[in-house]
Amino acid sequence: MAKTSLDKSKIKILLLEGVHQSAVDTFHNAGYTNIEHLPTSLDEAALIEKIRDVHFVGLRSRTQLNERVFAAAEKLVGVGCFCIGTNQVDLDAALKRGIAVFNAPYSNTRSVAELVLAEAIMLLRGIPLKTARAHEGGWLKSAKNAHEARGKTLGIVGYGNIGAQLSVLAESTGFKVLYYDVVAKLGMGNATQVASLDELLRRADVVSLHVPDVPSTRWMIGEREIATLKPGAIFINASRGSVVEIEPLAEALKAGRLHGAAVDVFPVEPKSNDEEFHSPLRGLENVILTPHIGGSTLEAQENIGVEVAEKLVTYSDNGTTVTSVNFPEVALPAHPERHRLLHIHHNVPGVMSEINRVMSENGINIAGQYLQTNETVGYVVMDVNKAYSQAALEALRKVENTLKVRVLYAP
Numbered sequence: 001m002a003k004t005s006l007d008k009s010k011i012k013i014l015l016l017e018g019v020h021q022s023a024v025d026t027f028h029n030a031g032y033t034n035i036e037h038l039p040t041s042l043d044e045a046a047l048i049e050k051i052r053d054v055h056f057v058g059l060r061s062r063t064q065l066n067e068r069v070f071a072a073a074e075k076l077v078g079v080g081c082f083c084i085g086t087n088q089v090d091l092d093a094a095l096k097r098g099i100a101v102f103n104a105p106y107s108n109t110r111s112v113a114e115l116v117l118a119e120a121i122m123l124l125r126g127i128p129l130k131t132a133r134a135h136e137g138g139w140l141k142s143a144k145n146a147h148e149a150r151g152k153t154l155g156i157v158g159y160g161n162i163g164a165q166l167s168v169l170a171e172s173t174g175f176k177v178l179y180y181d182v183v184a185k186l187g188m189g190n191a192t193q194v195a196s197l198d199e200l201l202r203r204a205d206v207v208s209l210h211v212p213d214v215p216s217t218r219w220m221i222g223e224r225e226i227a228t229l230k231p232g233a234i235f236i237n238a239s240r241g242s243v244v245e246i247e248p249l250a251e252a253l254k255a256g257r258l259h260g261a262a263v264d265v266f267p268v269e270p271k272s273n274d275e276e277f278h279s280p281l282r283g284l285e286n287v288i289l290t291p292h293i294g295g296s297t298l299e300a301q302e303n304i305g306v307e308v309a310e311k312l313v314t315y316s317d318n319g320t321t322v323t324s325v326n327f328p329e330v331a332l333p334a335h336p337e338r339h340r341l342l343h344i345h346h347n348v349p350g351v352m353s354e355i356n357r358v359m360s361e362n363g364i365n366i367a368g369q370y371l372q373t374n375e376t377v378g379y380v381v382m383d384v385n386k387a388y389s390q391a392a393l394e395a396l397r398k399v400e401n402t403l404k405v406r407v408l409y410a411p
């Protein structure tokens, strides 16, 4: 039999944006040694050049994997987003090439929730202005506009993993919590869901956004919504820069209609730490500006490194796609005595019968077959207990509507 699964040392892994060393260690422990680990993102031209011979790529929020990059990524098998958001990756462009994308939906959620709670308290006390004055030699000792969190209302927009954790932390600090979500959700503690975004904006003293970047959230907070906020409200965005129109927010802060804001994510963010950050919020008093570090704690990054690298290793070694954000999810057992053929194809009628015909005509006995499809792609995994030939593999590759075929040699 031809041994066609790729030797692990030949599987090239590119890790960008300073993904934590724990990811490299996880790959090494699984036998993968061909790893390039870069501290920064790459611009499109450099990425296109580098990704040509890469099998797995890992990135965070800066690297843009668009159609042009995928078109150049001829050998790419899987993408790991070492973060929650996957809006930086064209998931459809990946899917139509049979490339599975994974992320880390939980590991940095606590870090974001902690930061937001701390910012809410700092802003209620007017700390950004007071600390700035003290650094300049001033002394703003005053209780004016300084408030306790106890008894104030926190409004959370998007009650998912981050929103719900923030809710628990905030209640234990003394906030009353309201939340708005497009899905009906059971509140943690005494938190109460409200029927509309407007109701939340009208009632909350502090509003914090925790929604993903999807079409329904694009610019969901604009001039009208900012005008709906309570006079003197505090506004926090650590979700995505595309959710909030920044100009009307800056205007409301300059006019003193809002008491303060904390913003971690921006419509345009510098591509690296060497690039200047531009924003109409720069220089405004009682505004905390942070460089998209909501999830940037050592604890979160270490956990993310392991979580996402393990998902890529499992997909590479075994074919399992559970928790992929774009791919049909298949949970596969180990395949100790059997070779495993993975066939990814356009989900159109007739492909499975063609695959089964090829297998049968080549005398290959299928010991186990696992199939999942989504709207556009089918993913079938076949464990074979009899030697398959190179000719059979070629015939599988030629089945009409095939996107990708991989072989996992019996370990």
Ligand SMILES: NC(=O)C1=CN([C@@H]2O[C@H](COP(=O)(O)OP(=O)(O)OC[C@H]3O[C@@H](n4cnc5c(N)ncnc54)[C@H](O)[C@@H]3O)[C@@H](O)[C@H]2O)C=CC1
Residues within 6 Å of the ligand: 084, 085, 105, 108, 109, 112, 157, 158, 159, 160, 161, 162, 163, 180, 181, 182, 183, 210, 211, 212, 213, 214, 216, 217, 220, 238, 239, 240, 264, 265, 292, 293, 294, 295, 296
């Ligand atoms: N600043 C940072 O460093 C970080 C930012 N994030 C951002 O935070 C976002 C939220 O993260 P998680 O809580 O883990 O996500 P999640 O998926 O657990 O929760 C998102 C919630 O938003 C709700 N939602 C979706 N569309 C909505 C709409 N139009 N109106 C109201 N609610 C809507 C969903 O139903 C869900 O409950 C991520 O998608 C990511 O963009 C995540 C981690 C770090």
Ligand SMILES: O=C(O)CCC(=O)C(=O)O
Residues within 6 Å of the ligand: 060, 061, 062, 082, 083, 084, 085, 086, 108, 295, 296
């Ligand atoms: O840590 C990062 O690079 C991005 C964090 C983030 O925004 C996310 O996890 O969605």
